[in-house]
Amino acid sequence: MRFEYAPAPESRDVVEIQPSYGLFIDGRFTDGGGTAFKTVNPATEETLAEVACADEADVDRAVAAARKAFETWSALPGTERAKYLFRIARIIQERARELAVLETLDNGKPIRESRDVDVPLVAAHFFYYAGWADKLAYAGFGPAPRPLGVAAQVIPWNFPLMMLAWKIAPALACGNTVVLKPAETTPLTALAFAEICVQAGLPAGVVNIVTGPGATGAALVAHPGVDKVAFTGSTGVGRQIARTVAGGRKKVTLELGGKAANIVFEDAPLDQAVEGIVNGIFFNQGHVCCAGSRLLVAEPIQDELLAALRRRLATLRVGDPMDKNTDVGAINSAAQLARITELVEAGEAEGATRWSPACDLPERGYWFAPTVFTGVAQSHRIACEEVFGPVLSVLTFRTPAEAVEKANNTPYGLSAGVWTEKGSRILWMADRLRAGVVWANTFNRFDPVSPFGGYKESGYGREGGRHGLEAYLDV
Structure with a gap:
């Protein structure tokens, strides 16, 4: 509700x-x-x-x-x-x-x-x-x-x-x-x-x-x-x-830039992971270089996780940024809105399935509804290029090794997220992910004491x- x-x-x-x-x-x-x-x-x-x-x-x-x-x-x-x-x-x-x-x-x-x-x-x-x-x-x-x-x-x-x-x-x-x-x-x-x-x-x-x-x-x-x-x-x-x-x-x-993978294993705390996914890609309208724009989810929990994610997105409030209740504000410029729109249309044209929660966007200003793509291939532009907007691409994996391979299959290497209850798995993944920052059971957590930066492009x-x-x- x-x-x-x-x-x-x-x-x-x-x-x-x-x-x-x-x-x-x-x-x-x-x-x-x-x-x-x-x-x-x-x-x-x-x-x-x-x-x-x-x-x-x-x-x-x-x-x-x-x-x-x-x-x-x-x-x-x-x-x-x-x-x-x-x-x-x-x-x-x-x-x-x-x-x-x-x-x-x-x-x-x-x-x-x-x-x-x-x-x-x-x-x-x-x-x-x-x-x-x-x-x-x-x-x-x-x-x-x-x-x-x-x-x-x-x-x-x-x-x-x-x-x-x-x-x-x-x-x-x-x-x-x-x-x-x-x-x-x-x-x-x-x-x-x-x-x-x-x-x-x-x-x-x-x-x-x-x-x-x-x-x-x-x-x-x-x-x-x-x-x-x-x-x-x-x-x-x-x-x-x-x-x-x-x-x-x-x-x-x-x-x-970045094209971060947010990796959710089957033993992850589901509700906590959903909040981390939302924060990872819809915080600041997705205008975040380290945004978790690629969701890699273990196949056994894909349907359950996506159902929970859709329920959560239906509660997001898109609108006046000056309203203290607003969750998702305005896209920064007309040029950036055009860029987001172009890539989303490319995602649909390449065969991915687009979904957005029902929301009324203001008539004036630059707006884009939170968007989730399923059926995404690694070759799709929305999986390869930095959208820099509120757009999430969902891919699946079966083994930790496959998750690492897909996460690293990008020219970028700024950040990544790992969701699992196993500390040993977190350390194993962090050691293999080519990302400057790896968050464990959280995302977009910043602190002046912690260094930030990337690899590759x-x-x-x-x-x-x-x-x-x-x-x-x-x-």
Whole structure:
């Protein structure tokens, strides 16, 4: 039975969105040399603000500001850098409601996720790396590790503020300065973070935010004054970045796409596994690089599991992301919606069976109903390509060895999930799965202490934990 809830909208009044925003360079907001663009609310297609576009001259100014600030920032004792990071973390906590609302308006994800997952993890990352700032000599990278210099950081639209924290917190803790480019469709929380840097008294030039399309990011990555490149996004763009920096001195980390297998054995706790499957693929509308988009289920329990999964999906609430009851929000952009639609139509054309729960989608905005495909072959596009949307492909297996073979039959290698009551089986599977993260009887569980990253076309390098320091140190 589906219980209907009265609307419980979060108030927009906690956020004051400016009509226009500039670039944040050398501690102040400034105009951009490119043509300004608009950022919209994907749930309503309402224009939220006009945002400045950085051209190559602006990127050059930002890198120069970061280079100048590096001289003094890197010379500070770790204890002093830690104070700034702690201050930023506390301000994020104080402004948590404002940041969560702003993230939901600009991104389309449910307010419940922004409020309970994204923003708390953002603060936690700054707290965690603040603790490392004066202990770098004990991190295992040599007795006197040095910062690299200026870090160019390009982040995606699916977790705008969280990806910012994953990049900026370790960079600053290690003594680097930063020029960050947020995604074109979700710049507002990065610009709010710029305000937080001012509020925290961070020295001018330590953090710079340049907004714009892909060309802005390309100019930043290629800039000769950059010492480190960190990118999270598509594998295609990651390849371009690798070609750009090849043969040079820049240190690079790439966190790219994924096509994770969520593997359910016959002895798995069924109800718990269903919740993990739902969280694995429908969290953040499936806009998750490590989403469990391929469900590998043991043949004996396929029918039982799918029946339980359909019952659970019938209870999901799709709609207004600002409503606290909403489970699945809006697709981030018209372009991403078109991509999802194309791949779903390809799945049907190739012979897979499509199913979605009954749900009324809003007339305005970008929406896609939670979708499950059965009868999927490993050769189908929906089983091979990253959909980056609320679409689950179901395959079966008979033996653990077959499960490993199918799970690894992908060019990606970012994450995987294993559901079983046998600890020995979990360890056996984890040892054989070519994935950077393997979750056991859970999925999409993140912690600042734990490293995250992939193999193969999912990129290289690690973010988070002690491992995340290495990417920002000359070791």
